Amino acid sequence: xxxxxxxxxxLALACVAxxxxxxKKKEQPKKKPAQAQQAGKPTGAGKPTGVGKPTGVGxxxxxxxSTEVGKTTGKGKGKQPGAVSGEAYYKPSGGAxxxxxxxxxxxxxxTGAGKPxxxxxxTTAGKLTATGKGTGTGAGKPFKAQHFNLATKTTPTKFxxxxxxxxxxxxxxxxxxxxNYTVFRNYSSQWHDQGWWRGHYNxxxxxxxxGWYAWNAGYWIPAWGYAPNAYYAYDGPIYGYNNLPPDxxxxxxxxxxxxxxxxQGEVDGLLxxxxxxxxxxxxxxxxxxxxAAIDQPTLESLxxx
Numbered sequence: 482x483x484x485x486x487x488x489x490x491x492l493a494l495a496c497v498a499x500x501x502x503x504x505k506k507k508e509q510p511k512k513k514p515a516q517a518q519q520a521g522k523p524t525g526a527g528k529p530t531g532v533g534k535p536t537g538v539g540x541x542x543x544x545x546x547s548t549e550v551g552k553t554t555g556k557g558k559g560k561q562p563g564a565v566s567g568e569a570y571y572k573p574s575g576g577a578x579x580x581x582x583x584x585x586x587x588x589x590x591x592t593g594a595g596k597p598x599x600x601x602x603x604t605t606a607g608k609l610t611a612t613g614k615g616t617g618t619g620a621g622k623p624f625k626a627q628h629f630n631l632a633t634k635t636t637p638t639k640f641x642x643x644x645x646x647x648x649x650x651x652x653x654x655x656x657x658x659x660x661n662y663t664v665f666r667n668y669s670s671q672w673h674d675q676g677w678w679r680g681h682y683n684x685x686x687x688x689x690x691x692g693w694y695a696w697n698a699g700y701w702i703p704a705w706g707y708a709p710n711a712y713y714a715y716d717g718p719i720y721g722y723n724n725l726p727p728d729x730x731x732x733x734x735x736x737x738x739x740x741x742x743x744x745q746g747e748v749d750g751l752l753x754x755x756x757x758x759x760x761x762x763x764x765x766x767x768x769x770x771x772x773a774a775i776d777q778p779t780l781e782s783l784x785x786x
Contacts, residue, residue: 624784626723629732631750636691640753642712645705646670651717657770661777664700664718672706689728690714690751699777701727715752719775722785731756734775737783738763 649670657665678686678695685696686704691712693704700718705711722730728750735756738744743766744759752775761773769778780786 622784623786624733624737626725626729626733626785627736629729629736629748629750631728631732633689633726633728633750636712637714637749637751637753639751640714642691642714643716645672645716647672649716651774654772657772659770659778662770662772664698665772665774665776668702668718670703670705670716673704675707678704678707687726689726694719694727696721701730715757715774717774719752720777720780722780730775733785734760734780734783737785 647670651665651668654662654665654668673681678693682695682697686693686707687696687701691710693707693711694701695704695707697718699721701721702718703711703713703716705713719727719730722733725733731752732748732750735744735746735748735750738756738759739746739748741763743763744756746755746759757773760775760779761771763769763782764771764773764779767782769782770776772779777786
């Protein structure tokens with residue numbers, strides 16, 4: 482009996498030991514997924530950094546968080562070059578390590594007026610293109626007149642003077658529509674002596690760069706015949722601005738166009754070929770008639786009224 486009891490106890494202990502061994506084997510597979518999950522966590526270089534964290538719906542993923550129109554905070558600070566009337570987009574520079582690239586968010590319409598001389602912003606003054614010239618439409622903010630020290634008592638030699646042609650009309654002016662261009666459509670070169678010019682224009686005749694100009698209802702025009710051997714770089718009306726003589730009007734226009742990237746020449750107060758080309762570029766970019774002349778709509782667009 483005692484031997485039988487010992488055998489039963491031995492068998493029971495063996496069953497308990499076998500059960501414990503099987504339980505340990507069942508627990509080991511459960512730990513493996515946890516270990517695999519732990520190994521799958523991104524560490525080191527694969528971990529996204531804070532600087533590239535995108536915020537907002539559709540915001541750009543880059544070196545900064547997208548905030549207001551064309552602005553960023555953090556290292557991605559910047560603006561979309563130029564100015565347009567319509568929808569603006571922010572283009573981020575760079576990107577966060579381990580992060581994808583986000584699409585730029587479309588923002589609201591931007592309107593306003595461009596300030597001459599400033600870095601381009603999202604306004605209607607025009608955005609700069611790859612060539613440095615502006616595009617867009619709209620009038621700029623008021624431009625403060627400046628006084629330039631010009632060698633107006635001398636006769637220019639950098640380019641030849643225009644030749645007088647009796648009754649000459651401005652080519653293409655018949656296509657310039659509107660009352661602001663009437664003076665250009667009606668202009669014709671006239672040759673008269675000094676007494677005639679003074680009598681017809683109330684003695685308001687000024688000497689500029691080797692030539693004489695008469696004040697005619699808001700415009701300066703060449704006084705052909707006022708003095709022998711006169712020099713004129715341009716034969717046509719020049720719109721008056723802020724009671725300035727023609728050379729100072731031209732110099733202020735050159736300065737404004739220079740600030741906006743249209744004119745790369747010297748501010749000399751001469752309406753020569755390079756200045757006229759810059760004026761035409763500005764007029765084309767701003768939806769104005771391409772007169773290549775200093776007219777009222779162009780000066781209004783530049784803020785010179």
